[in-house]
Amino acid sequence: MDSSVRKRLEQDLKAAVGRLRQMGATVAVEDLPGAIGDNSPFADEVDVIQANEGREIGFATRELLVGRVNRLSAALDRLAEGEYGTCVECSEPISPARLHALPEVETCVRCQDQLERFGRQRDADEVEVEAVSDDE
Numbered sequence: 001m002d003s004s005v006r007k008r009l010e011q012d013l014k015a016a017v018g019r020l021r022q023m024g025a026t027v028a029v030e031d032l033p034g035a036i037g038d039n040s041p042f043a044d045e046v047d048v049i050q051a052n053e054g055r056e057i058g059f060a061t062r063e064l065l066v067g068r069v070n071r072l073s074a075a076l077d078r079l080a081e082g083e084y085g086t087c088v089e090c091s092e093p094i095s096p097a098r099l100h101a102l103p104e105v106e107t108c109v110r111c112q113d114q115l116e117r118f119g120r121q122r123d124a125d126e127v128e129v130e131a132v133s134d135d136e
């Protein structure tokens with residue numbers, strides 16, 4: 001199971017990073033997990049994504065993509081550590097159907113529901129979006 005899950009996560013991550021690039025996003029992906037090391041086939045693409053600003057970019061869309069890149073990276077990290085498929089909140093197994101639908105999820109349905117209810121954003125701060133600035 002692990003190798004096919006890993007393949008899917010890597011494909012999804014690559015697609016999300018590629019889309020960010022196409023959108024002209026200036027995004028520094030910091031703190032990437034060890035799963036995406038130098039020996040990874042797409043290390044270059046994940047490294048630092050730079051493109052020209054000034055294009056009309058749907059900020060919300062970009063935020064979603066950045067969040068997804070972050071979650072996929074984290075999922076690969078957990079996969080490497082043998083923790084993939086386990087809820088990070090309650091340590092219960094996440095249902096296979098849920099993992100199949102959303103391979104990057106890190107919480108079970110119940111914990112996800114609670115997180116949304118309390119408005120916690122686990123991954124809001126893990127990826128820096130440099131384009132946001134009030135200094136100008």
Ligand SMILES: [Zn+2]
Pocket residue numbers: 087088089090091092107108109110111112
């Ligand atoms: Zn849970």
